[in-house]
Amino acid sequence: MQRIARFAQRHPHIAIMLSASPVHSNFQLKQMDINLPYGKPNRPKLEAEPLFNGHIP
Numbered sequence: 001m002q003r004i005a006r007f008a009q010r011h012p013h014i015a016i017m018l019s020a021s022p023v024h025s026n027f028q029l030k031q032m033d034i035n036l037p038y039g040k041p042n043r044p045k046l047e048a049e050p051l052f053n054g055h056i057p
Contacts, residue, residue, distance in 0.1 A: 008016055017032070025035040036051070 004016060004018070008014075025032055027035070
């Protein structure tokens with residue numbers, strides 16, 4: 001979280017909202033630019049790239 005705090009201090013004009021959820025966001029609502037959910041993609045047109053391999057219990 002320290003990196004996020006430093007980023008926010010250096011870039012106060014960029015809004016940051018973090019949420020931990022297995023639910024994929026609806027980009028058509030234009031509420032965000034990037035989504036980092038955990039779990040497997042569940043929509044056919046969704047582009048996803050794993051950040052790491054692992055298991056979240």
